[in-house]
Amino acid sequence: MGFCKFSKFSFLFLISVLFVSTAEENARLGNDRVALLSFMSGVVSDPGNSLQHWNSTNVHVCNWSGVSCNHERDQVVQLDLSGRSLKGTISPSLANLSSLLVLDLSKNFFHGHIPHELGSLFQLKQLSLSWNLLQGNIPSELGSLHQLVYLDFGSNRLDGNIPASLFCNGSDSLQYIDLSNNSLSGQIPFTSKCSLGELRFLLLWSNRLVGQVPRALSNSSKLQWLDLESNMLSGELPSDIISKMPQLQFLYLSYNDFISHDGNTNLKPFFAALLNSSNFQELELAGNNLGGQIPPIIGDLSTNLVQIHVDDNLIYGPIPPQISNLVNLTLLNLSSNLLNGSIPYELCRMEKLERVYLSNNSLSGEIPAALGNITHLGLLDLSMNKLSGSIPDSFANLPQLRRLLLYGNQLSGTIPLSLGKCVNLEILDLSRNKLSGIIPGEVAGLRSLKLYLNLSSNHLHGPLPLELSKMDMVLAIDLSSNNLSGTIPSQLGNCIALEHLNLSSNSLEGELPGSIGQLPYLKELNVALNQLSGDIPVTFQASATLMAMNFSFNKFHGNISAKGAFSLLTIDSFIGNDGLCGSIKGMPKCRKKHPSHLVMFLPIIVSLFATPLLLMFGHPLARNSKFGNRLAVVNGADVEDEEKERKEPKYPRISYEQLIEATDEDMTALVTDFGIARLVRGVDETISASDSISYSSADGLLCGSVGYIAPEYGMGKRASTQGDVYSFGVLLLEIVSGRRPTDDDKGSSLHEWVKSHYPHKLESIVKQALARCSPGTMPTGYNDDMWRDIILELVELGLMCTQYNPSTRPTMLDVALEMGRLKQYLANPASMLTGEASSKDVAHLITQQ
Numbered sequence: 015m016g017f018c019k020f021s022k023f024s025f026l027f028l029i030s031v032l033f034v035s036t037a038e039e040n041a042r043l044g045n046d047r048v049a050l051l052s053f054m055s056g057v058v059s060d061p062g063n064s065l066q067h068w069n070s071t072n073v074h075v076c077n078w079s080g081v082s083c084n085h086e087r088d089q090v091v092q093l094d095l096s097g098r099s100l101k102g103t104i105s106p107s108l109a110n111l112s113s114l115l116v117l118d119l120s121k122n123f124f125h126g127h128i129p130h131e132l133g134s135l136f137q138l139k140q141l142s143l144s145w146n147l148l149q150g151n152i153p154s155e156l157g158s159l160h161q162l163v164y165l166d167f168g169s170n171r172l173d174g175n176i177p178a179s180l181f182c183n184g185s186d187s188l189q190y191i192d193l194s195n196n197s198l199s200g201q202i203p204f205t206s207k208c209s210l211g212e213l214r215f216l217l218l219w220s221n222r223l224v225g226q227v228p229r230a231l232s233n234s235s236k237l238q239w240l241d242l243e244s245n246m247l248s249g250e251l252p253s254d255i256i257s258k259m260p261q262l263q264f265l266y267l268s269y270n271d272f273i274s275h276d277g278n279t280n281l282k283p284f285f286a287a288l289l290n291s292s293n294f295q296e297l298e299l300a301g302n303n304l305g306g307q308i309p310p311i312i313g314d315l316s317t318n319l320v321q322i323h324v325d326d327n328l329i330y331g332p333i334p335p336q337i338s339n340l341v342n343l344t345l346l347n348l349s350s351n352l353l354n355g356s357i358p359y360e361l362c363r364m365e366k367l368e369r370v371y372l373s374n375n376s377l378s379g380e381i382p383a384a385l386g387n388i389t390h391l392g393l394l395d396l397s398m399n400k401l402s403g404s405i406p407d408s409f410a411n412l413p414q415l416r417r418l419l420l421y422g423n424q425l426s427g428t429i430p431l432s433l434g435k436c437v438n439l440e441i442l443d444l445s446r447n448k449l450s451g452i453i454p455g456e457v458a459g460l461r462s463l464k465l466y467l468n469l470s471s472n473h474l475h476g477p478l479p480l481e482l483s484k485m486d487m488v489l490a491i492d493l494s495s496n497n498l499s500g501t502i503p504s505q506l507g508n509c510i511a512l513e514h515l516n517l518s519s520n521s522l523e524g525e526l527p528g529s530i531g532q533l534p535y536l537k538e539l540n541v542a543l544n545q546l547s548g549d550i551p552v553t554f555q556a557s558a559t560l561m562a563m564n565f566s567f568n569k570f571h572g573n574i575s576a577k578g579a580f581s582l583l584t585i586d587s588f589i590g591n592d593g594l595c596g597s598i599k600g601m602p603k604c605r606k607k608h609p610s611h612l613v614m615f616l617p618i619i620v621s622l623f624a625t626p627l628l629l630m631f632g633h634p635l636a637r638n639s640k641f642g643n644r645l646a647v648v649n650g651a652d653v654e655d656e657e658k659e660r661k662e663p664k665y666p667r668i669s670y671e672q673l674i675e676a677t678d679e680d681m682t683a684l685v686t687d688f689g690i691a692r693l694v695r696g697v698d699e700t701i702s703a704s705d706s707i708s709y710s711s712a713d714g715l716l717c718g719s720v721g722y723i724a725p726e727y728g729m730g731k732r733a734s735t736q737g738d739v740y741s742f743g744v745l746l747l748e749i750v751s752g753r754r755p756t757d758d759d760k761g762s763s764l765h766e767w768v769k770s771h772y773p774h775k776l777e778s779i780v781k782q783a784l785a786r787c788s789p790g791t792m793p794t795g796y797n798d799d800m801w802r803d804i805i806l807e808l809v810e811l812g813l814m815c816t817q818y819n820p821s822t823r824p825t826m827l828d829v830a831l832e833m834g835r836l837k838q839y840l841a842n843p844a845s846m847l848t849g850e851a852s853s854k855d856v857a858h859l860i861t862q863q
Contacts, residue, residue, distance in 0.1 A: 043083075045110060046090040047075045052107035059101035059123075082116075089113040096142065097121040104143075106131040118142040120166065128167075130155040137161055144168040144192065152177055152193075160185040168192040168217065175200035182208040192217040194241065204228035213237055219266065220244040227252040236261055243268040243298060250275055251304075257287035263294060268323060269301040278305035281329070285311050292316055298323040300347070307331035308348075313339035321345040325371060328352060333372075335360040347371040349395065357382055357396075367391055373419065374398040381420075386411040397443070398422040405444070410435040417441040421468065424448060429469070431456045443468040445492065452476035453493070459484045466490035470516065474498060478522070483508040490514035494540065497521060502546075504529045504821040511535060518542040518564065526570075528553040529821040535559055542566040542590075550594075552732060555580045566590045573604045721755025721764065726820055736820035739829065743815025750808050751779050752786060765816035772813060780805050800839075807836060 054065050064080065067073045075090065076083035082092035090111050101123040108117065109131035117138060125147040132141070133155030139162060149171040156165075157179025165180075165188060176193065181203055189212050198221040204210075205228070213234040219241045226249035227242065237259045247270040256262065265288075275283045281304065288294055294316040304327040313336030322340075325347045332355035333348065343364055349371040356379035357372065367388050377399040385394065386408025392415060401423040409415065410432035417440060418433075425447040433442070434456025440463060449472040459481030460467075467485065470492045477500035482491070489511060498520040506515075507529025513536060523545040530539070531553025539554070542564040549572035550565055560579045564587050571593025574580060585600030595604035722744045724737035744755050747764050755764040771779060783805050811832055817823050824832075 040088075042113075043075055043088050043090075046113075049107045049110035050075070050078065050081065050090070050093075053105040056105040057100050057102040059099075061099050064095060064098040064100065084113065092116040094118040095122070099123065101125075104129055104148075108132065109134045111135065112137075114138055116140045119146070121145040123147055125149070127151075128153055128156075128172075132156065133158045135159065140164040142166040144170065146170050148172060150174070152180065152198075154179050156180055157183040161187055163187050164190045166190070166192040167196070169195040172196040172198060174198065176203050178203040178205070181210060186211050188213055190215045193221070194218060195220045197222060199223065201225035202228050202231075204230040206230050208233065210234050211236065214261075215239045217241045218245065223247060225249075227255055229255060231255050232258040235259060238262060239264045241266040243270065245270055247271065249273070251281075251284040251299075253284045253287040256284070257290055260290050261293065262288075262291040264296045265294075266296075266298040267302070268298040272299075272302045272304065274304050274306045278303075278328075281306040282309040282311065285309050285315070288315055293318055295319060296321040299327070300324060301326040303328050305329065308334055308337070310334045310336045312337055315340060317342055319343060323347045325349040325351065330354070332356075333358050333361070337361070338363045340364065342366055344368045344390075345370075349373040349375070351375055353377060356380075357385075357401075359384060361385075362387055364388065365390070368414075369393040371395045372399070376400055378402070380404075381406055381425075383408045385409070388412070390414055393417040395419040396423070400424060402426065404428075405430050405433075405449075407432045409433060412436060413438065415439055419443045420447070421445040422447075426450070428452075429454055429457055429474075433457050434460060436460070436462075438462050440464045441466055445470040445472065447472055449474060453479050453498075455479045455481040458482045461485060461487065463488045464511075466492070466514075468492040469496070471495040476500070478503055478506075478517075480505055482506060485509050485512075487511050492516040493520070495519040499523070501525070502527055502530070502541075506530055507532055507819075507821065509533065514538045516540040517544070520544055522546060524548075526551060526554075526565075527821055529819065530554075531557050531560070533557075533559075538562040540564040541568065544568050546570060548572075550574065563587055570594055574598055574601060724820070725818055734820065735826055736823050739815045739823045739826055740820075742826075742829065743812045743823075746808055746812035746815065750783055750805055750812065752782055763816075765813060765818075768809060769813055772809065776806065776809060779809070804836060804839070807832075 051069055054068050057065060060066070065078075068078050074087075075081060076087045080093055080095040080098070081090055082094070083089060084091050091113050092115060093108070093111065094116060096118045097120070099122060100119075103126040104119065104124050106129040108114070109129065111117075112135070114135050115137055117132070117135070118140065120142045121144070123146065124143070127150040128143065128148055130153035132138075133153060136158065138159050141156075141159065141162060142164065144166045145168070147170065148167070151174035152167065152172060154177035156162075157177060160183060162185070172193070173196070176198055181188075181191075182205055186209050188210055191213065192215070194217045198218075200223065202218065202223060202225070208230050211233060214236055216231075216234070216237060217239070220243070223242075223245040225247065227247060231237075231252075232255045235258055238261050240259075240262065241264070243266040247267075249272065251267070251272050251274060253275070256265065274281045288297070289311070295318050297319070298321075300323045304324070307330060308324070312334060317340065319340050320342055321344065323345075326349070328351065329348070330352040333353060335358040337343075337346075338358070338360035341364065344366055346361075346364075346367060346369070350373070353372070353375040354377065357377060359382055361367075361370075362382055362384035365388060368390050369392060371393075373395045374397070377396070378401065380403035381396060381401055383406040385391070386406060389412065391412050394415065395417070397419045398421070401420075402425065404427035405420065405425060407430050409418065409430070413436075415436045416438050418436070419441065421443045422445075425444070426449065428451035429444065429449055431454045433439070434454065437460070439460055442457070442460070442463060443466070445468045449469070451474065453469065453474055453476065458479040461484050463485050464487045466489055468490075471494070474493075474496040475498060478493070478498060480503050483503065483505035485491070486509060488509060490513060491509070492514070494516045495518070498517075499522065501524035502517065502522055504527035506512075507527065510533065512533050515530065515536065515538070518540040519542070521544065522541070525548035526541060526546050528551030530536070531551055536557065536559055539560060539562070543566070545568065546565075547569040550570050554560060554563060555575075555578040557579045561582060563579070563583060566586065566588060567590030570588075570591040572595075574588060574594055574596035576583075576597045576599070580598065583598065585598055588594050588598060588601060595602045597603075722741045724734075724740035727733065727737055744764055747768050748754060751764070751768060753764060753767065757764075768779070780802050784801055811829065814824055815829065
């Protein structure tokens with residue numbers, strides 16, 4: 015009986031203990047829940063809905079997003095909400111998470127101050143608040159976190175001094191400290207009382223810290239990564255401190271105010287201190303104004319060294335050949351110093367080098383050809399030195415070369431054709447040398463160039479290579495200040511990514527291609543100081559991207575209006591062109607010009623080369639009712655009649671009855687569509703070439719007939735001789751094919767219909783053309799093969815004339831020369847047509863359009 019009473023008592027006691035224990039557990043978790051909800055109230059934006067299940071009755075606290083509990087699931091031990099794009103402030107209530115081990119709120123948009131209450135999280139091991147918008151001072155209360163191993167406040171807006179208690183609090187637990195990329199000031203608060211014997215990473219870069227590197231830092235003998243760059247630290251390089259860090263792997267001291275030993279003349283003690291670090295990998299000393307020579311013992315550093323940055327200093331003397339002992343080096347930056355002597359041949363033995371910067375020194379001699387043996391080399395910058403000799407052909411052996419910068423030297427000779435084998439090249443800058451010869455097509459055709467090609471300020475001559483048009487990814491081309499001649503290829507309009515083009519200070523001539531003005535991203539154009547002539551194409555004024563242009567000191571003429579892109583320019587962009595006039599401030603006003611008899615020259619010229627064409631096909635087509643009127647040659651009376659009709663040019667009238675009138679059922683003339691530009695221009699010479707105006711047989715409307723009008727007219731472009739060429743090409747295709755431009759019920763143009771048969775499906779068109787020309791109309795001695803050649807030539811010419819892009823059409827002079835060649839062939843049937851090779855080029859050009 016007593017046993018039963020005892021058993022009942024024990025059972026009740028156990029129940030009561032469990033009840034009290036559970037209540038305590040629920041109370042602890044309840045307190046953590048309240049603290050988390052209080053934190054959530056400070057979050058004003060949660061774009062990823064990371065906290066949407068918090069405070070849900072169906073979700074246990076330990077299952078909330080970013081929350082982790084202990085094994086008993088009665089206490090929150092981790093809150094990790096990193097990278098959730100949360101906005102708001104950090105609530106001091108987080109200090110109530112008394113068992114918290116990890117607090118990570120990095121990579122968010124929290125602003126305000128760091129709550130000093132976090133200093134009561136005595137069990138905290140990791141505190142990460144980096145990459146936020148936090149500001150103010152670092153709370154000194156955080157020095158109470160004696161268990162802290164990992165502290166990261168990097169990339170915020172913190173200011174003030176670093177509290178000494180953060181580093182010197184009697185604790186030896188900290189292994190990682192990152193306070194970088196803030197605005198912290200004062201000295202590094204290490205004193206002799208600070209041990210931090212377990213510290214492995216100290217990152218204080220990009221702050222406003224001053225003073226010397228504290229000697230107490232040498233107590234952190236396990237340090238592997240020390241980054242103090244971009245501060246205002248001063249004094250001698252911390253050689254004594256570094257020598258006591260045998261595990262050091264990464265040392266960054268760039269962009270401070272350090273000096274070398276012995277009054278900034280001796281670098282040897284510092285490099286000697288690094289000899290103790292057997293696993294040393296990266297060294298950065300750039301931007302300190304360090305003096306002295308690079309000591310030969312640099313070759314005794316760890317062979318694990320992969321990067322050396324000592325650029326932007328006052329280091330003088332030669333490059334020690336012993337540096338070649340660093341066989342695993344991938345980056346060597348010695349640029350912007352006072353180095354002299356030649357580039358040591360031993361440097362070429364460093365087979366793992368990927369980037370070499372030796373620019374802006376006083377290095378002399380020739381470029382070692384053995385550099386071509388460093389097969390991994392991707393960047394070579396030898397610019398701004400005194401190097402002479404030629405560019406080595408061996409660079410062709412560098413398949414990974416992406417950037418080659420040799421500008422600002424005294425290099426001579428020609429540009430090696432072998433550079434065209436560097437198929438991964440993105441930047442090529444050979445400017446400001448003494449290079450001569452032509453620009454090799456192999457180099458100009460490097461399609462891999464993505465950033466820029468700069469060959470300016472040399473002695474290059476010859477034409478601009480057509481291969482430049484293959485650079486469809488390059489952003490900038492600078493060929494200025496050379497002796498380049500010839501015309502500017504219209505194919506440069508294929509460089510669709512081009513933003514900057516400088517062809518100034520050469521001897522280029524001819525017209526400026528309008529296709530360049532159509533480049534969709536072009537921002538800057540300079541063609542000054544050449545011999546360019548003609549009108550400045552309207553495409554430049556119509557460009558939506560061009561911000562800077564220079565047409566000065568050429569032979570341009572025409573009317574310039576201060577509209578479109580030209581509204582951003584001043585007279586300085588046009589000075590030195592006596593033929594220009596217009597509304598730009600400082601430019602002479604244009605005078606109205608009266609019609610000239612020269613307007614009538616085009617019909618006469620056309621008659622000279624159109625007559626043989628009409629002899630071939632005119633009568634058969636007219637007999638088949640495609641063409642209904644007579645064929646005649648222009649005479650003086652016709653010219654006089656034309657002149658009388660122009661006395662009162664109420665609207666442009668075009669009459670080519672002297673040649674042929676293609677008529678429809680309503681007797682509406684359809685062939686009178688080429689020659690529009692000359693007649694329209696004669697109506698009002700004061701109209702700016704940049705104005706987008708359309709013309710018709712009535713004022714202000716489109717001039718011509720459906721099917722014959724150049725496509726650019728339909729987009730409001732000004733009538734031009736290129737449009738005349740298009741209309742003439744339609745006439746050619748109509749005569750040869752026997753189809754009218756409006757016959758296709760699918761809406762395609764006559765050009766598209768003929769092109770769909772070119773070049774391998776033209777037999778049916780040729781046969782039909784031959785059939786329409788009865789044998790009685792052909793002179794004796796003309797066989798079918800000859801006529802077949804004639805017809806094929808006319809098809810090609812018609813397709814060239816009717817290309818969609820005006821800049822790719824031939825000029826009317828080119829057309830006249832071609833027709834003259836055919837006429838000569840007709841006069842001498844025994845001769846063979848020449849130019850078979852060029853016919854292949856024409857076929858390739860047509861099929862590429």
